[in-house]
Amino acid sequence: MSTTKNLTINQGSIFYANLQYLDNSKNPISLAGYTLASQIRKSYYSANAASFSTSVIDAANGQFQLSFTSTQTGLIKPGRYVYDVEATAGSSTVRIFEGEVTITPGVTGNTYGTIFVSTEAIRGLTGNTGPQGPQGNVGVASNVLVNGNSIVFLNNAGILTLPEHGKIIFNTNNPEQYIEGTMGFHIYASDSVSIDAGSNTWGFSNNGELTLPSGGYIGTAYSDSNSVWFVPPTSGVGGLASADGQQYIQISNNQGIYIGTGYGVSTKEWQFGRDGVLTFPNNSKQTAAALPLANLKVIVASSNSWEEFQANIAAL
Numbered sequence: 001m002s003t004t005k006n007l008t009i010n011q012g013s014i015f016y017a018n019l020q021y022l023d024n025s026k027n028p029i030s031l032a033g034y035t036l037a038s039q040i041r042k043s044y045y046s047a048n049a050a051s052f053s054t055s056v057i058d059a060a061n062g063q064f065q066l067s068f069t070s071t072q073t074g075l076i077k078p079g080r081y082v083y084d085v086e087a088t089a090g091s092s093t094v095r096i097f098e099g100e101v102t103i104t105p106g107v108t109g110n111t112y113g114t115i116f117v118s119t120e121a122i123r124g125l126t127g128n129t130g131p132q133g134p135q136g137n138v139g140v141a142s143n144v145l146v147n148g149n150s151i152v153f154l155n156n157a158g159i160l161t162l163p164e165h166g167k168i169i170f171n172t173n174n175p176e177q178y179i180e181g182t183m184g185f186h187i188y189a190s191d192s193v194s195i196d197a198g199s200n201t202w203g204f205s206n207n208g209e210l211t212l213p214s215g216g217y218i219g220t221a222y223s224d225s226n227s228v229w230f231v232p233p234t235s236g237v238g239g240l241a242s243a244d245g246q247q248y249i250q251i252s253n254n255q256g257i258y259i260g261t262g263y264g265v266s267t268k269e270w271q272f273g274r275d276g277v278l279t280f281p282n283n284s285k286q287t288a289a290a291l292p293l294a295n296l297k298v299i300v301a302s303s304n305s306w307e308e309f310q311a312n313i314a315a316l
Contacts (some may be wrong), residue, residue: 038090
């Protein structure tokens with residue numbers, strides 16, 4: 001038999017309720033040998049919970065206390081919830097109290113919205129410790145941080161799953177440095193941020209430039225405001241290449257740009273030199289504007305002799 005009693009909790013305030021387990025004749029029922037557990041949830045089917053602290057005051061007379069600290073109540077969003085209290089002795093569990101909980105909104109120091117629970121399974125109310133781990137890790141215990149409808153999962157493999165619009169702050173002393181997940185990822189830094197992996201460091205500066213581990217960077221080219229992005233090689237060669245390295249666009253300091261389909265084979269490479277000259281794979285060069293084929297056909301058709309053709313070409 002359970003007793004129905006509704007509770008009201010003032011957000012941001014210490015809460016405690018002294019309750020007594022009675023039979024239908026109002027006689028005390030002993031709680032000797034029992035341990036108590038109690039949780040609140042948004043609904044009976046909600047996966048997220050906040051657990052009351054429970055203590056037995058007078059076991060023989062069925063008296064016990066439920067409590068929250070002011071910090072705990074300050075982190076719960078105002079609204080209506082459900083709760084129950086279960087008493088367990090050995091393998092026997094009985095529900096002794098249940099009802100609704102109303103969280104009234106606070107004003108001063110209001111930071112509501114977060115409940116921290118451990119998650120393992122979905123069943124019942126008290127004893128229901130939430131959903132299983134993310135990515136289908138059935139039976140893998142996880143932790144979940146709940147803020148309204150947003151849930152952050154951290155499983156025991158160290159995998160952190162953020163909700164949409166989730167945010168990771170780099171520096172707690174500077175909350176303006178963060179990665180935020182929205183429709184993709186947004187990175188913001190009011191000061192420089194570095195991500196280290198051994199000797200490989202990725203840097204993100206407050207002007208929006210990304211420094212690569214090799215020393216190259218994605219950002220404004222040489223302070224040119226007309227350049228949206230630029231990746232200069234630090235020394236030697238930079239560029240893009242296929243996985244086998246045979247198809248590539250290569251940029252070399254003080255030399256030029258190379259487009260190739262066979263690394264190191266000059267007969268498969270086009271070169272754009274620093275002097276503006278285009279060198280073809282057969283080593284022929286183009287230094288000026290090319291003559292359109294249609295124009296050449298007209299000159300050939302209008303030339304009655306080789307000498308006239310030469311004169312027409314020279315006149316261009």
